[in-house]
Amino acid sequence: MRYIITEKHNTAKRISEILSGGKAKQKRIKGANLFYINEDLAVIGLSGHIIGVDFPPQYSRWEEVDAASLVNAEIVTTPLNDKIISLLKEIAPEADEVTIATDFDREGELIGLEALKIIKEQNESVRVNRARYSAITKQEIEKAFSNLVELDYNLAHSAETRQIIDLVWGASLTRFISLVSRSLGSNFLSAGRVQSPTLALLVDREREIESFVPTPYWEIHAKFDGFEAKHAKNRFLEHDEVEKCLKKLEGAKEGRVTDIKKKKKVDRPPIPFNTTEFLRAASSIGFSAANAMRIAETLYVNGFISYPRTDNTVYPESIDLRGIVALFKKGVFKEEAKKLLAKNELKPSRGKKETTDHPPIYPVSYVAKSDLKEDEWKIYELVVRRFFATLAEPAQWLTMGVKIDIKDEPFKVNGAIIEEYGWRAFYPYLKIEERILPQLSVGDLLNLIEIAVLEKETKPPSRYGQGRLIKKMEELGLGTKSTRHETISKLYSRAYIVGNPMKPTRKAYGVIDALEKYASMITDPEMTRMLEEAMDRIADGNVSEEEIIGESRKILNQIFEDLKSNEEAIATTIKEGMRADMVVGECPDCGKELIIRRSRRGSRFVGCSGYPDCTYSLPLPKTGKIIVTGEVCKEHGNMSKLRIINKGKRPWDLGCPLCNFMAWQDSKKKENDETNHDEGGN
Template identity: 30%
Template sequence: ARPLGCARPTQSRTSSSLPPSVPMAPKVLMVAEKPSIALSIASALSGGRMSTRKGSTDVHEFDGMFQGSQAFFRVTSVIGHVFSVDFPPAYQNWEGTDPMDLFNAPVLRSESNPKAHIHRHLAQEARGCTYLVLWLDCDREGENICFEVINCTGIPENEVGRRIFRARFSSVTEKDISNAMDNLVLPNKDEALAVDARQEIDLKVGVAFTRFQTRYFQGKYGNLDSRVISYGPCQTPTLGFCVQRYQQINTFKPEKFWSLRTYIIKDGDEIQLEWDRKKLFDFDVTVMFQKMVPSDGALKITDISVKEECKARPPGLNTVNLLKVASSALGIGPQTAMHMAERLYIQGYISYPRTESTAYPASFDFRSVLSTLAHNPLWSNNVRTLMDAGFVKPRQGHDVGDHPPITPMRLAPEEALETDAWRLYQYICQHFIGTVSHDCIYTRTAVEFASGGEIFRCVGHRVTSKGFTSIMPWLAVGENNLPTFKKGDTINIHKVDIYEVRLMSFSQPHNT
C-alpha cells in the first residue's frame, strides 16, 4: 500500500488540559475496537509519552508526526459494534404482525449499548479533528465498525482517502503498529455493506422463524417451555447437527467382529502380522480361515518393498485448528481457548487469533520471529539449528484474504501467564517452529507373506530425519525396525489366534 501517514512522538505533554505543543497543528483522531487495543496503539506510537483522560472509553493524547507534519493525536476506542438493528415499534407486536411481513419490513439502527454513550463520545472527540484513522479489527466486522465510527464522528464519508484512513495490522507489537501507521490504506465499503446485509438477514430470519415456531409449538408438548423458542441462522442448524449425532449414537447397535492374529518368530523376536482382510463379522468364517492359514505349513515371503516416505510439516495455524488442538490435546474448551488467545493478542504475544488462513504472505519475515523465539531455552536449540542450517518456508496453505496464520510475535515469560494460557502460547510457538522446519523423512519397509491363500503383512519404520517432529514430538513417526527378510524364503508360523472386538462407537469404521 502507498504510505499515507506516519506518527512519531515529539515532545511529551504533561497534562491533558494543555493545548498542543505546536500552534495550529492538525488533530488526528484514532479509533480502535477495544480500550486495550487503543492503549497499545497509543503506547507504541508515543513511545509511552502520552497523557490519558477518562471518557466513555479512555482517551490517550500525545504529539507526533502525521503525513510529514507535526500533529496532535487522540487515541480512543469503541467497545465492539456501535449500532445494532431492530424492527420499528409497529412490527414489535407479535399478535398484530404476520411473521411473513417481517421479510419486507424496514429496519432501524440504534446504539448497541446506549448507556455507554459511544456515539456521543466519538462525536465529541472528533470536534476540531482534521483526520480520522481507523484501527478496527481487520475483518468484515471491523470494516463495518469503521463506517459506524465515520457516521458517529460527522466527518463526511466522501473524505475517505483525504481525511479518513484505515490502519491494517495483525498484531499489536510496536513494529506492526508502526508499520501499519506508515502504510495507511482506505476502509472497504463493500465489506461493510456485506455485514449490513448479513445483520438484516439474521434479524429477519431469526425473528420471523422464532415467532412462527413459538406459536406452532405452544401447547403441543406438555414438558416444553414454549414461551420463546428462538431460531438463529447459525444456532438452529448447529442444533440440528447435534440432534442428528445424538440420535445416531442412541440408535447404534454394537456389533462383534473377529480377526486373525498370526505370529512368527524371527531372530528371537515374536512378530505379529496384519491380516489383509482386516476383520470379519462372521465368526464361523473366521474360524475357517484360521484353519486354512497353516495348511501350507509355513508362510512364504512374496514381496518386500523399501521406500523413503515423508511426513509433511504442518501449514500455518488458523483459528479452527488452534481450537481443535486446545480441546483435544490441551483439555481447554473452545470458548476459554479463544478468550486466552485474544488476551495473548492484546498483550502483544501473538498475532490476531481470528483467521481462516493457513498461508503466510510472501513478504512475511520468518527470521525475525525465529530470532525472537531463540531466547526461550525450551526450544532455543531447535531454533538456532534452523537459523544456522537454514529454515524452510511453510507449506502452501489456504489464503482467504483475512489475516496471516496465528504466529508468536513476542517472547512471553512463563511466569507472566496463567498455566493454561502458557500452554496455549507454548503450542502456538511450537507449531510456528514446526511450520518452518523440514519435513520428517523415514524409510518404510513392508514385507508381504502368503499362506493358505491368505495375505499377511508387517511394516517397519526407521526415521532418517526427524524434521518438524523434533519440536512437535506428539506427531513423531513411531520407529519399528524389522529384522532382515529375503523374498522367496519361507518362515514357520508360530501361532494363529482369533481375537474378538465389539464395535461399540458409532464413529468407529464399519468395514468388512
C-alpha cells in the same frame, strides 16, 4: 485535532503506548477513556459494536405480533454504548482527521464506520483514512500508520447486510418455534440461518449412530516372537470361512517370509494456521472453540500473536521469518530456534488458501511463560510450535511391508520407524506411532507361537468434536471464520447439545425433525452458503446491500408459508422432543417415568409421572437450565445424570440426582451427629 479509533480499550492503550513511546496520557471524557499521544493526537477505544440493528418497539411483544411480520419489518439502529457515543459527539466538532484503526475484517470495518457516522453527523468535513495491521507490534503499527489507506465501505456494508439478515432470520424463526411450542421466557427456543443447518448436521449424525446396525466380522492373527501378523484377507464376514482357515492352519509351527518391501516415506510439515486449523488444533488439546478464540484474541491484543481471524494458509513474502525465529533464541524455545536458524534457507509449508487481508496466525513477539496464565501459555505455545513446524524439514519414515506364508495361507504385517523427526521434533501434539519389527529377510522361517481369532463388529460413525465440526462448517459454507465458534457456543447455551464430542438433546431432535419435515430450506446448508456468497459479492462491490436483503426476505417469506400451513404438526413434534428431554429415568417406587417438574411455588424437582398415586421426588437446584445428559448413573442404572447451565458461568455437572440427594442427606446427618456430640460434651 486527529483522532485514532480502535475496536477495544486494550487495543487503544497498546497503540497509544507504541505511537507515543510509552508517554501517552489517559483522560476520561463523558465516562469513556482517551489516550493522548500529544496535544494534537489521541486514541479512542470502542467496545466492539456501538450501534446495533433491531426492530421498532411495537414488535417487541412476542405474543402480540405475528412472527412472520418480522420478515418485512422496518430495521432501525439502536445505541449500544451511550458513553462512547457521547464521547464521539463531544470530540467531533474539533476533529480535523479521523483514522479508523479497528480490526481489519468485515466486522471491524463496520465498527469503524459506525463511529465515523456519529462523528460525521457533527462534523461532515472531517478527513478520514484507514490503518490496517495484522499484529499489534511496534513495527507493524508504525508501518500501518505510515501507509494509510481508504475505509472499505463495501466491506462494511457486507457486514451490515449479514447483521440485518441474521437478525431477521434469527428473530422471526426463533419467535415462531418458541410460540408454537409455548417455550417462552428463559426457556425460549432458537433457530437461525447458520445455527439450524449446523444443528441439523449433529442431529443427522446422531440418527446415523442410532440406526447403525453393526456387522460382525472376524480377524485371524498369527503371533510370532516380537510381533503379530494378520491374515491378508483382513476381515472374514462369514464364520464358516474362519473355520476353514483354522482347519487348514491346524498344527502349523512356523511361517515363512515370502516378501519384504521397504519404502522411504516423506511426512510433510503441517500447513500454517488459519482460524479453522488453529481451532481444530486447540480442540485436540482440550480447548473449546470459543475459549481458544477468546485466548487468541487476548494474545493478539497484547502483541504476542498475529490477528487470529484469517482464512490464509500461506505466509506472505513480507514476513521476516528468520527475524521472528530469532526472537526465540532465549527462553524455553531457544534450542528449537537455534536448529531453525542453522538452516541455510527457511522455506515454509503452504496451504491451499491464500488471501491478502491477513497472514496465517503466527507469533509476533517473545513472552515468558511466567508472564501468561496457564491457558494463555498453552495457546501461545501451540502457535509458536506450529510456526516452527511450518519452517522445519519433513519427517522421514522407513516403512516395511512383510508377507508371511503359513501353510499356504497369506499373512501380512507392516512396520514403520521414524528416521528423521523433522518438523515433528518441533510439534509434539501429534502422536508418533512406530511399529518396530525385528530384522527379517525373505525365506526366514519364523516360530509360530499362536493363532488367535478376534471377534469384532463394525463401528457406527463417530460424533463431531468441535474442531471437526468447524472444519465441516467451513466446507459447507456455514458461517465465517469469525462466527463458527460462536454458533457452537449458542447451541450449548440453548441446551441443544451436550458434551464434546457433541450429542444433541431430544429438544434438538424435535426442532430439527419439525424443520426438516415442514421447512427443509432452513436446515439446508446450500441456502446459507448461497447467502454467504451473496455477501461476498457486496464486499467486492458487485451487488448492493438492499438487493441481497431483499432476496433474503423473499426466501424467508416462502419458508413462512410452509411453517404457517404446518403449525400444528410442528408444535406437536417440538413438544414431544422437549418432553423427552424432561425424562430423568424410572421411578424406583412404581416404575413410571421420573420427570423434571415445577411446583405451584415455582421450585423445581424430579417427580414421578404417576402422581398423585406416587409421590416420589428428588430436589433440584433453584436456578440454571437443567439438561438431561443421557449418561446413565452406574449405581442407579435407571437414572440419567444432569447438567446445570447458568448464564456466564461454567456448566455444573450435577450428576445423578439420586446420588446427589443421598450425599446431601449423609452430610446433613453428619452435621447433626457432630452438633449432638458437641451439645452432649457441654
